[in-house]
Amino acid sequence: MIDVHNITKRYGHHTAIDHVTFSVAKGEVLAFLGPNGAGKTTTMRILTCFMPATEGHARVAGFDCTDQPLEVKRQIGYLPETPPVYQELTVTEYLTFVGRLRGMTGQNLTAGLDQAIGKLELGSVRHRLIGNLSRGYRQRVGLAQALLHDPPVLILDEPTVGLDPKQIIEIRELIKSLAGSHSVILSTHILPEATAVCQRVVIINKGRIVAEDTPEQLSARLRQSEKVSITLKTVPPDCDMKLRAIPGILNVLPGQAGGSFLLECELGRDLRDEIARLVVSSNWGLLELRTISMTLEDVFLQLTRHEDHLAEPTEAMVGASAERTDA
Amino acid sequence: MTPVQAVIAKELRGYFVSPIVYVVGAVFLLIFGLLSYLYVGFAGAQAIQLMQMQGGVAQINLNDLVFRNLFASVRIVLLIILPILTMRLFAEERKLRTFEFLLTSPIRITDIIIGKFVSVLLIYLGLLGFTVLVPTVLMLFSDFDWNPIWTGYLGMVLLGALFLSVGVFASALTENQIVAAFVSFGMLLTIWLIAGLGSLFGDTTAGHIISYVSYMEHYDHLVRGLIDTSDLVYFGSGLVLMLFLTHRVVESTRWK
Numbered sequence: 001m002i003d004v005h006n007i008t009k010r011y012g013h014h015t016a017i018d019h020v021t022f023s024v025a026k027g028e029v030l031a032f033l034g035p036n037g038a039g040k041t042t043t044m045r046i047l048t049c050f051m052p053a054t055e056g057h058a059r060v061a062g063f064d065c066t067d068q069p070l071e072v073k074r075q076i077g078y079l080p081e082t083p084p085v086y087q088e089l090t091v092t093e094y095l096t097f098v099g100r101l102r103g104m105t106g107q108n109l110t111a112g113l114d115q116a117i118g119k120l121e122l123g124s125v126r127h128r129l130i131g132n133l134s135r136g137y138r139q140r141v142g143l144a145q146a147l148l149h150d151p152p153v154l155i156l157d158e159p160t161v162g163l164d165p166k167q168i169i170e171i172r173e174l175i176k177s178l179a180g181s182h183s184v185i186l187s188t189h190i191l192p193e194a195t196a197v198c199q200r201v202v203i204i205n206k207g208r209i210v211a212e213d214t215p216e217q218l219s220a221r222l223r224q225s226e227k228v229s230i231t232l233k234t235v236p237p238d239c240d241m242k243l244r245a246i247p248g249i250l251n252v253l254p255g256q257a258g259g260s261f262l263l264e265c266e267l268g269r270d271l272r273d274e275i276a277r278l279v280v281s282s283n284w285g286l287l288e289l290r291t292i293s294m295t296l297e298d299v300f301l302q303l304t305r306h307e308d309h310l311a312e313p314t315e316a317m318v319g320a321s322a323e324r325t326d327a
Numbered sequence: 328m329t330p331v332q333a334v335i336a337k338e339l340r341g342y343f344v345s346p347i348v349y350v351v352g353a354v355f356l357l358i359f360g361l362l363s364y365l366y367v368g369f370a371g372a373q374a375i376q377l378m379q380m381q382g383g384v385a386q387i388n389l390n391d392l393v394f395r396n397l398f399a400s401v402r403i404v405l406l407i408i409l410p411i412l413t414m415r416l417f418a419e420e421r422k423l424r425t426f427e428f429l430l431t432s433p434i435r436i437t438d439i440i441i442g443k444f445v446s447v448l449l450i451y452l453g454l455l456g457f458t459v460l461v462p463t464v465l466m467l468f469s470d471f472d473w474n475p476i477w478t479g480y481l482g483m484v485l486l487g488a489l490f491l492s493v494g495v496f497a498s499a500l501t502e503n504q505i506v507a508a509f510v511s512f513g514m515l516l517t518i519w520l521i522a523g524l525g526s527l528f529g530d531t532t533a534g535h536i537i538s539y540v541s542y543m544e545h546y547d548h549l550v551r552g553l554i555d556t557s558d559l560v561y562f563g564s565g566l567v568l569m570l571f572l573t574h575r576v577v578e579s580t581r582w583k
Contacts, residue, residue: 070433073431081424089337101433102433
């Protein structure tokens with residue numbers, strides 16, 4: 001449905017995106033993940049024909065973004081970073097205007113309008129001026145605008161920004177419900193969002209795609225070792241050495257709290273039993289023992305911060321991961 | 328409703344919910360009324376003077392004494408107020424980040440520009456409509472030739488449309504409305520002053536060419552009751568040129 005082939009965008013000497021290639025199948029939801037300035041918005045702007053790529057080509061629903069922009073724009077519902085709303089119009093007036101721009105008329109327009117207002121629960125504010133609405137409502141009006149003409153392709157730039165937790169969950173449910181019938185690309189900083197909503201994740205950093213896979217596969221692929229966290233009541237000076245002596249333990253790192261350690265074990269081996277036996281037999285007082293799995297957040301940090309050292313997880317990263325699992 | 332009509336309707340709505348139209352309209356009509364009153368007053372004073380000198384009822388020409396002066400003065404008023412009407416058209420879209428939305432909607436840039444231009448032109452025509460009250464009232468008390476009045480109105484429509492197209496262009500250049508208004512004001516004043524430059528060259532080819540660029544001479548012809556195709560071509564081509572340049576500016580933002 002969306003086919004991006006080798007696109008590059010340069011602003012003078014600055015390369016915003018560098019030979020980016022990916023595709024989205026019909027009915028698939030793809031997350032675009034990356035730090036600020038990674039090139040997410042630029043990629044979306046090229047796909048929506050707001051700006052042309054310097055090199056390469058992008059196709060949406062079979063239409064070329066450079067040669068057939070009007071056809072491409074008809075296939076797309078786009079929510080930019082800032083909800084594109086006119087403050088002097090009411091919600092209904094605004095959506096009517098949007099529908100007319102997209103060539104909707106009469107019954108078609110009224111039905112689309114009612115549906116979008118219903119889906120985003122805007123019924124109570126439909127006759128209010130957008131200028132008087134809160135940030136969350138404006139964001140929802142922006143989303144309603146993107147969904148109005150029921151386009152086969154949706155491009156959403158940070159769709160849940162400015163919403164309260166309840167609304168975030170509702171919008172995620174809404175996006176999930178669109179999967180299957182719509183192809184969706186959404187960009188986000190919020191990693192659990194990508195895990196919750198998307199079938200596939202593209203991680204982009206400094207204009208390049210650094211990883212592309214399902215959230216589960218990504219964490220599996222990047223996991224270099226099994227990790228076990230333990231917390232001890234008493235910490236004798238030789239415990240570090242004794243722990244390292246267990247066959248299969250690769251590394252012992254001090255954890256965040258006093259008495260806690262992070263043990264890296266060989267991939268595919270569960271050493272919890274051996275560790276527990278050692279701790280108990282040495283009488284160190286076992287307070288806690290658990291395995292740590294790598295969250296998408298860790299993958300993301302590793303890929304965007306430590307691209308060059310993929311093989312060596314750093315302490316900062318391990319610390320972050322332990323912290324998160326605690327929470 | 329076509330997309331262009333949708334843009335026109337939305338812009339008109341935007342104008343009427345903001346105070347701009349009311350303020351600009353009130354000021355324009357106030358000044359127009361004041362100018363009319365002054366020129367009618369002068370004409371009256373002149374008539375009395377003539378009666379005293381010649382005796383009997385003096386025949387004064389309202390076309391010359393009132394309308395020509397009125398239409399000539401209106402240029403300055405239009406020069407100042409029309410940039411205020413046009414300044415928001417594109418600058419506001421940029422400021423509020425709706426510009427990206429417009430450019431990613433399935434509507435051609437030409438249609439967006441035409442929609443915006445037509446909407447502000449309609450507002451201006453509406454304002455001009457109110458001013459027809461002045462000759463209508465004068466008609467009740469005196470006798471004058473309506474033909475130069477119609478051509479004068481044609482002149483005001485064409486001159487206003489040209490000014491508005493310059494304003495639309497200036498608005499597309501920036502996201503700051505004040506800057507947009509000031510740029511169009513500056514451009515219009517410069518084109519005005521070019522007329523003076525032309526007269527410096529006198530009756531030479533260069534002088535004629537330079538004078539042709541300014542709208543002064545062309546507007547003057549219409550105010551005097553002359554309809555010359557070259558004047559119509561001037562206004563038409565100027566307007567198309569400005570809207571074309573607007574198109575280029577809007578298009579170029581996609582490449583930045």
